[in-house]
Amino acid sequence: MKPGYLILETGEIFKGKIIGNKNVPVFGEVVFNTSMTGYQEIMTDPSYAGQIVVFTYPLVGNYGIDEKFSESLQVHANAIVVKELEMQSNPLAKTNSLLSMIEKFNLPCLIDVDTRQLVRSIREKGTVQGIISDRLTTPLYFQKNVNLLNKVTTKSVTTYEKKGPHILLLDFGYKKSILDYLLDVKKCKVTVVPYFYPIEKIHELKPDGVVISNGPGNPMTARDQFEKIRQITEVYPTLGICLGHQLIALAYGLKTKKLLFGHRGGNHPVKDLETDKVYMTSQNHGYVVEDFSINESEFEMAFINVNDGTIEGLRHKRKPIITVQFHPEGHPGPLDTEFVFDHFLQSLIY
Numbered sequence: 001m002k003p004g005y006l007i008l009e010t011g012e013i014f015k016g017k018i019i020g021n022k023n024v025p026v027f028g029e030v031v032f033n034t035s036m037t038g039y040q041e042i043m044t045d046p047s048y049a050g051q052i053v054v055f056t057y058p059l060v061g062n063y064g065i066d067e068k069f070s071e072s073l074q075v076h077a078n079a080i081v082v083k084e085l086e087m088q089s090n091p092l093a094k095t096n097s098l099l100s101m102i103e104k105f106n107l108p109c110l111i112d113v114d115t116r117q118l119v120r121s122i123r124e125k126g127t128v129q130g131i132i133s134d135r136l137t138t139p140l141y142f143q144k145n146v147n148l149l150n151k152v153t154t155k156s157v158t159t160y161e162k163k164g165p166h167i168l169l170l171d172f173g174y175k176k177s178i179l180d181y182l183l184d185v186k187k188c189k190v191t192v193v194p195y196f197y198p199i200e201k202i203h204e205l206k207p208d209g210v211v212i213s214n215g216p217g218n219p220m221t222a223r224d225q226f227e228k229i230r231q232i233t234e235v236y237p238t239l240g241i242c243l244g245h246q247l248i249a250l251a252y253g254l255k256t257k258k259l260l261f262g263h264r265g266g267n268h269p270v271k272d273l274e275t276d277k278v279y280m281t282s283q284n285h286g287y288v289v290e291d292f293s294i295n296e297s298e299f300e301m302a303f304i305n306v307n308d309g310t311i312e313g314l315r316h317k318r319k320p321i322i323t324v325q326f327h328p329e330g331h332p333g334p335l336d337t338e339f340v341f342d343h344f345l346q347s348l349i350y
């Protein structure tokens with residue numbers, strides 16, 4: 001194991017050891033996730049493309065990995081940072097080790113890091129770019145506002161046949177558990193298309209409803225899709241999840257902004273403004289829809305974050321459009337808000 005460093009844009013340096021891909025430096029936006037489990041789902045969630053993920057839970061890898069928990073076929077995070085990494089596989093659980101996954105995907109990983117201090121710094125100063133390197137003299141070079149969507153979206157059109165309603169999943173980097181939920185739990189027929197799929201071709205597929213997926217980066221990088229998204233919502237009942245929520249809001253003229261350090265974890269409390277009930281949700285986002293922009297828009301707030309009062313979901317006043325900033329499909333995290341899918345499916349006429 002060779003010594004390594006996480007060098008932040010602010011000039012702060014965190015020491016550790018490099019394992020996995022030793023071909024550093026590697027760059028990325030440094031974000032932290034507070035989930036106590038779910039490292040495999042987090043690493044394979046396409047929304048983390050371009051980011052260096054810091055796990056606040058101090059021991060990562062202790063229950064191994066299992067193919068069925070992957071949210072995609074790749075690891076999307078640029079690198080991970082952990083306090084203590086369990087190197088062995090767990091013979092009782094009969095799983096492979098996290099290290100085998102790190103090696104398979106050639107993922108740079110900085111271990112033995114004071115992640116508490118690192119997260120304190122991010123919480124204070126905000127999300128910053130960083131570099132993992134094996135030397136302190138690495139020149140700081142940061143790419144900002146890169147379009148990550150082409151990296152994560154599907155290149156083809158795939159239909160999964162089932163007897164239920166036909167849902168089009170517009171893929172900005174969807175998590176597999178969204179597809180699984182629609183297929184296996186709700187028995188929907190699902191067609192997954194690239195995010196840039198033209199509106200005429202969407203009409204040809206004759207979906208009963210559209211789900212706009214989660215995905216990486218600043219939602220404004222998808223501005224060339226806003227007009228199409230608006231057209232989709234004019235015709236089809238639509239559910240937007242996380243990035244999908246932000247894109248629908250932007251398509252209707254609302255605004256987004258970057259949070260100081262984002263929401264990434266499995267216990268973010270969200271209040272349903274219709275019932276006044278609070279649910280625990282799984283979250284992973286750095287941007288939010290700005291609340292002032294909702295005034296005089298065609299939307300009303302459906303969910304609010306109990307911790308910081310940010311918008312967690314929108315409902316169109318007349319059209320069947322539901323959007324959520326959190327992840328109703330969980331993975332990792334609670335499934336308390338799966339009913340969001342039911343509300344969407346109830347809005348379909350087929």
Ligand SMILES: NC(=O)CC[C@H](N)C(=O)O
Binds near residue numbers: 242
């Ligand atoms: N999970 C997501 O879809 C993330 C959305 C967006 N990239 C954000 O960070 O806010």
